[in-house]
Amino acid sequence: MTVSRAERRQRSEQRILGAARTLFAERGFERTTIRAVAARAGVDPALVMQHFGTKDDLFRRAVQAPPPDERAESPEGLVDHLLDTLGLKMGGLSEQSLAMMRSMLTHPDASATARAALGAQIDRLAAGIDAPDARLRAALLTTIMLGVTVGHQLLDIEELRDVPPEELAALLRPVLHALLPA
Structure with a gap:
């Protein structure tokens, strides 16, 4: 062949x-x-x-994140997509996410690149949110997940360290849903 x-x-x-x-x-x-x-x-x-x-x-x-799949058309699907993207359901981060997070904290050029990548993710999420402030909601969803992931994966915060990813996802789910219009 x-x-x-x-x-x-x-x-x-x-x-x-x-x-x-x-x-x-x-x-x-x-x-x-x-x-x-x-x-x-x-x-x-x-x-x-x-x-x-x-x-x-x-x-x-x-570090480009994969686009949301067809599940992201509903609030539940959008939350599932967020949890899947950052690896909380899978028990670890993708290399893309880990590379972006590690580098954005140490290098100005990487920080700008990470902002652009996160901005694109915010755009994709905002497209699935039916609200006048969709971009704000998408930015909050993204930064909440980023903060939790940095604490869990990079900073190794003791209280997060041994928590199974499914438990983190279960606790985060209502928080993320609270940011989505009913």
Whole structure:
């Protein structure tokens, strides 16, 4: 079976993104280099630049959250999506989320990139909220989840440390629902 050029390009891009997510999650923005990403992906650094441009562009793509699925059309589905996206139901964060959170706290460029990524998430969430202040509600939903996740995953706050993700999700669910119009 012959693999087309487009398929080879897509596979290379996915290997690079996977390597970037892993390294950004492990090392943060500042300590991750294009050369390290290329080495992890098994490609030449020039290929990383060809596919993604700058390190900032690579970071932006690596931390991009998946869009809400069709469940997000209802308040319950929107809350489920939020809990799924930040990994509370799964027991851990995606590499995208971990990389963004670790880096946004230590590097101004990564902070700007994270703000842009969070802004895009706020836009997607706001689109599913039927209220005049949908963007405010979406921003509050996003930052609540971000704060809980930072406390749980990065700061290792003792009171959150051993709580099963399902219990956190159960406690957060009414809080998140309170921000959604009835």
